[in-house]
Amino acid sequence: MHLTxxxxxxxxxxxxxxxxxTTTVQHNVIVELSxxxxxxxxxxxxxxxxxxxxxxxxxxxxESLRPVIESARWDNPEDLWDQMLPHLYDDRFSxxxxxEAAHDLWGKRxxxxxxxxxxxxxxxxxxxxxxxxxxxxxxxxRKMQEFPNWPxxxxxxxxxxDVEIVRTLREHTDAVFRIDANTxxxxxxxxxxxxxxxxxxxxxxxxxxxxxxWEGMARLKRRCALPVIADESCLIPEDVARCAEFYDGVxxxxxxxGGQTPGRRMALEARRRGLKVMAGxxxxxxxxxxxxxxxxxxxxxxxxxxxxxxxxDIAEGVWLDKGVPTFPDHPGNGVRLLPDSPE
Numbered sequence: 001m002h003l004t005x006x007x008x009x010x011x012x013x014x015x016x017x018x019x020x021x022t023t024t025v026q027h028n029v030i031v032e033l034s035x036x037x038x039x040x041x042x043x044x045x046x047x048x049x050x051x052x053x054x055x056x057x058x059x060x061x062x063e064s065l066r067p068v069i070e071s072a073r074w075d076n077p078e079d080l081w082d083q084m085l086p087h088l089y090d091d092r093f094s095x096x097x098x099x100e101a102a103h104d105l106w107g108k109r110x111x112x113x114x115x116x117x118x119x120x121x122x123x124x125x126x127x128x129x130x131x132x133x134x135x136x137x138x139x140x141x142r143k144m145q146e147f148p149n150w151p152x153x154x155x156x157x158x159x160x161x162d163v164e165i166v167r168t169l170r171e172h173t174d175a176v177f178r179i180d181a182n183t184x185x186x187x188x189x190x191x192x193x194x195x196x197x198x199x200x201x202x203x204x205x206x207x208x209x210x211x212x213x214w215e216g217m218a219r220l221k222r223r224c225a226l227p228v229i230a231d232e233s234c235l236i237p238e239d240v241a242r243c244a245e246f247y248d249g250v251x252x253x254x255x256x257x258g259g260q261t262p263g264r265r266m267a268l269e270a271r272r273r274g275l276k277v278m279a280g281x282x283x284x285x286x287x288x289x290x291x292x293x294x295x296x297x298x299x300x301x302x303x304x305x306x307x308x309x310x311x312x313d314i315a316e317g318v319w320l321d322k323g324v325p326t327f328p329d330h331p332g333n334g335v336r337l338l339p340d341s342p343e
Contacts, residue, residue, distance in 0.1 A: 001070045004032035005062050007055045010310045012283060014143060017134040019158035019184040021048045026283040026310060027055040031062065031097035033069075033105050040105025041315065041335045042291070044097035045255050045282035045306070049232075053093045061094045069098060077102035081261040092236070092258035099259025100291040100333065107332030114294040114333055118264065125296035127323040128304045129154040129178055137168050144173055147308070151323045152176040152203075154303055158184030163196050170200050178301075180206040183232055187216040194225040204276075204301075206251060207231035217246035229278055229301075237262050240269045249276030249300070255284075260291050267298040281306035290317030290333040296325055314338055 010026040017023075029044040044058050062069070065087055074080040080102045081095070088095040107114045115122065129152035132140050144153060153173065155166060158181050166177060179197060181190075185208040194205065204227040209216045211232035220228055227248035234243045234250040236257055243250050250270050254263045263279065270277045278301040279292050286307045296302060307313050308320060317335040319326050328334040 001072070002032075002034045002036070003062070003066055003069050004034070005059050006030050007059055008285070008314060010283070010285060010314070011312070013309055013311050014133070015135075016131075016283060016309060018156045018180075019134070019182040023048065023283060028284060028288075029055050029058045029062070029094075029097055030285075030287060030314075031101045033098070033101040035105065035109070038105055038108040040101040040103065040108060040332060041287045041337070042097040042100030042102070042104065042259070043284050043288035044093040045284040045288055046093070047255070047282060050093070053091060058091070058094045058097070061088070061091050062097070065094075074102070077106050078261050081259060085258070088258070092262075093255055095258040096255045097259075099261050100254070100288065103260050103291065103294070104332035104335050111331050113327070113331055114260070115297060118294070120297035122297060122327060125325055126299055126302050127151050128302045128320050128325060129176075130305050130308065130323065131180075131303065132156065132169075134159060137165055140165065140169060141172050144169065147322075148173075149322055150175060152178060154178045154180055154206075157181050163193050163200075166197060166200050166202065174201075177202045178204055178206065178303075180231070181208045183207055183210045185209060187213075187219050190220055190228075191223055191225075198225050202226060204229050204248070207233065214242075214246060221246055221248075227276070229276065231280065234266075237265050237269065240266050240273065240275070244270075244273040244275055247275070249278055251278040251280045251301075251303070252295075253280050253282065254288065254291055255282050260294060263292075263295055264298070267295060271298065276300045278302060279304065283309055285310065286313050286315040286317040286319065287333075287335050289319075290315075290335050293318030293325055293327065294333055 031042040229249040230243040230247040231251040280303040284306040
């Protein structure tokens with residue numbers, strides 16, 4: 001097995017703002033695993049919320065583990081993930097890139113897409129939302145209009161006039177809205193905003209409170225007018241059980257969980273506990289987005305627009321046609337590098 005690590009810098013289509021800050025260029029790490037015949041691709045997308053896991057740090061961590069990764073013996077990606085977890089328990093971003101590459105390679109070796117190897121069907125999969133970051137209302141409207149007729153828009157909030165923003169955006173579309181406050185609200189704000197937002201066609205709220213505010217979430221579970229989905233509160237498989245007591249669903253981020261192996265485990269556990277299941281993305285290329293795509297048959301909701309938010313993709317794979325996921329006729333995660341992607 002040969003490991004290739006490279007950093008990529010992906011300019012975004014527009015400055016992307018959430019409550020934690022603004023991003024204009026996304027710095028990610030691409031991992032390639034090759035057996036000499038087939039090559040699998042994985043991606044680690046960095047995040048402002050995890051400044052200690054920068055692209056250079058991730059690259060260095062993977063380089064230090066080169067002998068372990070290249071000498072590992074595995075037939076199924078889960079076997080490799082279990083071997084790598086002790087080395088990367090506190091660095092799930094690096095683990096994610098390795099796991100995604102292993103799944104892509106696994107499917108390419110066997111000549112089948114990963115969803116099929118998992119025994120899933122594409123007969124019914126959810127549409128993806130398109131995310132509108134925090135900005136002036138005028139700019140948020142223009143961003144919606146740039147991608148008209150999208151069935152669902154995810155609106156990032158956390159300002160002093162959140163309900164007014166949604167009310168104004170509603171004047172320009174009949175699409176479903178989802179709201180992500182990224183931990184910026186209090187219990188009182190959430191309870192106040194939720195009835196008005198429900199009337200404005202909001203489907204659910206994502207992570208309104210700080211990730212460890214379990215007492216606040218207990219109050220919301222009893223009284224909130226809208227369903228609440230955990231994001232920052234549900235990072236790894238062990239978090240699903242606790243979230244089941246306080247949330248209506250969970251949003252699985254492959255980067256934060258450590259890849260497709262824990263992502264699938266989390267989705268199955270959440271379904272077993274009667275939770276709604278969502279998967280979300282970071283700002284990432286079609287490499288990471290296609291990995292999420294393999295989970296679609298297990299999901300109720302998905303936010304996989306990361307490759308739409310970047311100005312120029314470096315790969316092709318699962319893509320969105322006005323929110324509808326479209327699958328390539330390729331094995332593995334369906335990933336192919338574009339000809340002009342950086343080597």
